[in-house]
Amino acid sequence: DIVMTQSPDSLAVSLGERATINCKSSQSVLSSSNNKNYLAWYQQKPGQPPKLLILWASTRESGVPDRFSGSGSGTDFTLTISSLQAEDVAVYYCQQYYTTPYTFGQGTKLEIK
Amino acid sequence: EVQLVQSGAEVKKPGESLKISCKGSGYSFTNYWIGWVRQMPGKGLEWMGIIYPGDSDTRYSPSFQGQVTISADKSISTAYLQWSSLKASDTAMYYCARHTVASDAFDVWGQGTMVTVSS
Numbered sequence: 001d002i003v004m005t006q007s008p009d010s011l012a013v014s015l016g017e018r019a020t021i022n023c024k025s026s027q028s029v030l031s032s033s034n035n036k037n038y039l040a041w042y043q044q045k046p047g048q049p050p051k052l053l054i055l056w057a058s059t060r061e062s063g064v065p066d067r068f069s070g071s072g073s074g075t076d077f078t079l080t081i082s083s084l085q086a087e088d089v090a091v092y093y094c095q096q097y098y099t100t101p102y103t104f105g106q107g108t109k110l111e112i113k
Numbered sequence: 114e115v116q117l118v119q120s121g122a123e124v125k126k127p128g129e130s131l132k133i134s135c136k137g138s139g140y141s142f143t144n145y146w147i148g149w150v151r152q153m154p155g156k157g158l159e160w161m162g163i164i165y166p167g168d169s170d171t172r173y174s175p176s177f178q179g180q181v182t183i184s185a186d187k188s189i190s191t192a193y194l195q196w197s198s199l200k201a202s203d204t205a206m207y208y209c210a211r212h213t214v215a216s217d218a219f220d221v222w223g224q225g226t227m228v229t230v231s232s
Contacts, residue, residue, distance in 0.1 A: 001175070040218035042158075049208050049222035050150075050158065061220065093158055097217035101174035102148075104158040 002026050002096050006105035012113040019081040021108045023094035028074045031098070038098035041070055041079045044107075045090045053092075054079065086112065115139040117147075117209050117223035124229045125199050132195035133226045135209030142190035143167040146212040148219060149183060149194045153205045163212070164192060199230045 003026040013019040029038045037057035042050040052061045054070035057077055067082045081088055089112060094105040120134040135147065148163040162173040166185040173183070185192040192209055207226050210219035 038217070040216075042219075044158075049210075049225055050219070051222070052213075052218055052220045055213065055216050055218040055220075091157075095158075095160075095218065100163075100172045101176070102160045102163075102217060104160060107157040 004105035006108045010109040012111045013084045014113045016083050019084050021079045023077040025075045029096045029098035030074045040095045042093045043090045119223040119226045122227040130197050135192045135223050137190045143187045147192040150208045151205045201230050204230050
């Protein structure tokens with residue numbers, strides 16, 4: 001299985017400041033056939049199912065605010081929230097869908113400082 | 114509106130069997146992979162497996178292979194997750210979710226089914 005490791009486990013950021021979450025995979029999730037990274041980011045608020053934010057490492061899902069961005073390639077990825085809003089308090093997960101089982105990271109809890 | 118609606122919360126005893134459901138609507142159910150994700154209390158997301166309702170092709174995580182059965186009835190646009198003998202450690206929220214049209218990320222999620230196993 002590909003192991004996904006996120007850092008940090010928790011993060012406190014002031015409103016309006018930048019939040020950065022990292023995700024590292026134990027093997028590359030970059031396909032040589034189409035040059036795409038098989039990496040997604042999700043947001044989960046308390047009592048709700050996860051919500052897809054980013055796929056292909058950097059493509060925002062429809063309706064996701066542009067303050068959310070994804071970057072990285074191969075084994076190292078980053079989710080950035082450019083200006084933290086109160087409604088962004090949540091747990092964030094990365095997931096690889098390069099090879100089954102499509103494993104998730106352990107999650108990063110984002111709070112307001 | 115595209116949605117997945119899951120069956121309600123369950124309280125069971127160890128050793129009992131259980132089948133929970135996930136009904137899709139608003140899209141062509143047979144053309145999208147459906148997956149199941151476990152979330153134990155206070156913990157993260159675990160990918161259990163996926164099924165393609167069109168032909169019932171199924172893939173399991175090794176962690177869940179033999180522990181659960183994933184199935185689908187395309188005639189009623191419903192996917193299932195079942196256990197033959199529940200354990201206390203199966204206590205969790207279970208989500209179904211749909212792959213996107215062009216990737217294996219999950220873009221539509223059910224509301225979740227809480228399964229509690231206790232004697």
